[in-house]
Amino acid sequence: MLTDQLSREAAAALGRDGTEVEVRTVELREYAHDITDALLTRFPNERLSMVIEQVRAADAVIAVTPVFNVGPSGLFKTFFDAVDIELWKGKPVLLGATAGTARHSLAIDYAIRPMFSYLKSEMVPTAVFAASADFGADTEGQADEQPLTVRVRRAAAELATMLRSGLGDSAEAADGTEQEAAAAPVTGSSLDAEFSDFVPMGKLLGRD
Amino acid sequence: MQFGIFTIADITPDPTTGRVPTENERLKSMVEQGKLAEQVGLDVFAIGEHHNPPFVTSSPTTTLAYVGAQTEEIILSTATTLITTNDPVKIAEDYAMLQHLTGGRVDLVMGRGNTGPVYPWFGQDIRKGVEIAIENYDLLRRLWTEDVVNWEGQFRTPLQQFTSTPRPLDGVAPFVWHGSIRSPQIAEQAAYYGDGFLHNNIFWPMSHTKQMVQLYRERYEHYGHGKAHQAYVGLGGQAFMRKNSQDAINEFRPYFDNAPVYGGGPSMEDFTAQTPLTVGSPEQVIERYLTMADNVGDYQRQMFLMDHAGLPQKTVLEQIELLGTEVVPVLRRELDARRPADVPEAPTHAARVAAAEAERGAFDDAYRFETGDNWTGLRAEDAKGQR
Numbered sequence: 001m002l003t004d005q006l007s008r009e010a011a012a013a014l015g016r017d018g019t020e021v022e023v024r025t026v027e028l029r030e031y032a033h034d035i036t037d038a039l040l041t042r043f044p045n046e047r048l049s050m051v052i053e054q055v056r057a058a059d060a061v062i063a064v065t066p067v068f069n070v071g072p073s074g075l076f077k078t079f080f081d082a083v084d085i086e087l088w089k090g091k092p093v094l095l096g097a098t099a100g101t102a103r104h105s106l107a108i109d110y111a112i113r114p115m116f117s118y119l120k121s122e123m124v125p126t127a128v129f130a131a132s133a134d135f136g137a138d139t140e141g142q143a144d145e146q147p148l149t150v151r152v153r154r155a156a157a158e159l160a161t162m163l164r165s166g167l168g169d170s171a172e173a174a175d176g177t178e179q180e181a182a183a184a185p186v187t188g189s190s191l192d193a194e195f196s197d198f199v200p201m202g203k204l205l206g207r208d
Numbered sequence: 209m210q211f212g213i214f215t216i217a218d219i220t221p222d223p224t225t226g227r228v229p230t231e232n233e234r235l236k237s238m239v240e241q242g243k244l245a246e247q248v249g250l251d252v253f254a255i256g257e258h259h260n261p262p263f264v265t266s267s268p269t270t271t272l273a274y275v276g277a278q279t280e281e282i283i284l285s286t287a288t289t290l291i292t293t294n295d296p297v298k299i300a301e302d303y304a305m306l307q308h309l310t311g312g313r314v315d316l317v318m319g320r321g322n323t324g325p326v327y328p329w330f331g332q333d334i335r336k337g338v339e340i341a342i343e344n345y346d347l348l349r350r351l352w353t354e355d356v357v358n359w360e361g362q363f364r365t366p367l368q369q370f371t372s373t374p375r376p377l378d379g380v381a382p383f384v385w386h387g388s389i390r391s392p393q394i395a396e397q398a399a400y401y402g403d404g405f406l407h408n409n410i411f412w413p414m415s416h417t418k419q420m421v422q423l424y425r426e427r428y429e430h431y432g433h434g435k436a437h438q439a440y441v442g443l444g445g446q447a448f449m450r451k452n453s454q455d456a457i458n459e460f461r462p463y464f465d466n467a468p469v470y471g472g473g474p475s476m477e478d479f480t481a482q483t484p485l486t487v488g489s490p491e492q493v494i495e496r497y498l499t500m501a502d503n504v505g506d507y508q509r510q511m512f513l514m515d516h517a518g519l520p521q522k523t524v525l526e527q528i529e530l531l532g533t534e535v536v537p538v539l540r541r542e543l544d545a546r547r548p549a550d551v552p553e554a555p556t557h558a559a560r561v562a563a564a565e566a567e568r569g570a571f572d573d574a575y576r577f578e579t580g581d582n583w584t585g586l587r588a589e590d591a592k593g594q595r
Binding site: 036040041043045194200201 | 342412420
């Protein structure tokens, strides 16, 4: 429910200047077995690879998890453990979490945001936490001074601003230049980025 | 095209009986497998190197020499030789010895190993794994190609006027493959020297293997050893066969489900779809392995892991026999037929000697060092011609 609200509002915020937005929702539950397998075999199967490619191609990711035991759900964490960490570098990410009670509301900042800091994602400043009570308060201003819809809209607007300023793009570009300088002469091939992670032998042996 | 088997000599309980082989049984079983491999017409027998339980194969040249003494034709290889923690001087000596004693039936697959703690056991620093592999291998090549080596590096004491003995048989060093699953640096290293690249893809999807091999091929051409499609490529493989494919599936499933590496993970059906593991009839194995060259190009060596997951020795021997008598003859015929004329055959000592002689003339194996108490290699008058 929160995911839908966040993606709807983000699409609306971006659409205001005519930007076309395509939203794809991935329910990790449907990939639970694939994610566990990837953690054990160390490679993603075909189904999970398709999700990974969707994430790679995405201009931004809205990542939402329930809060279990003061942290993200194990499945959510496992997904990140099972895929290549490079996927998240410079990626604009809007965080959301749900829980039964508002007393978990800092879980995002204490237990979820740090992982994304480590992954070097570009995080939207506002993360949205929704407790059960928030979904009951459907009229703006009734249950909270800053009801859920307002928080969602603010986060969506921040994400839109971030994307318009080209934040995700610039992160990618900066990354690209850095890699080029380090790896130098890979042939004009179609290989994935991970295969250019080497130093030419002449350089390594001090002969060039 | 060469076909062979490799074993890492793990001691794994048989999940169907709980039986655990002794170290002695396991070592003897490897020797028996190597002998059978030759009898059923396989080309290569390779063993791993590990220095910790549950493995028993800490001294590969001992085992390979023992197998070599009881066989005539089969090439003895490794899977892999730890280029990081073994002193390159000792590798140069050990494998040149083996080469002489077995009539040149030796090649090596270099690897960095997958056991972190092994580094300090042999006085090395795991943080320098790649650097050590690069430096050690560069020295190893020199020890085999140069009679007298003066060398200084980061990871071992310098060498002054050192001669590694015996010199390689017929003046030609054993062929070297570099094995790596995930490190592009090793593909680059193999390409730089014009050596072979062996991707042991048994736990990996073809999409990954294909790219690692492509990287190696591109870099091989970049370094001017030949065209990309002429580089030396080897693959790993895994199969379990019975005449009737359902029998193979039923018999292998408990081994699959409890295997130390993938047990508890994907189902056997998923894993066989995603990796080279094929469980079924010999025909199905043939069908599957005929497709590998479509992805990696015409290649020179196909290795199979038949001996793992606690399979009893009797079963392993049956598998090796099926592989050698039913699968490999067809694969050999079909894959040789599709290989273009300009793609080299798998490397053998005889072919490498012929190539070396074509280049530098016949090799004179007359003893060319001083006899008596001599630790500096060549005689002074010969040394002038050297570096």
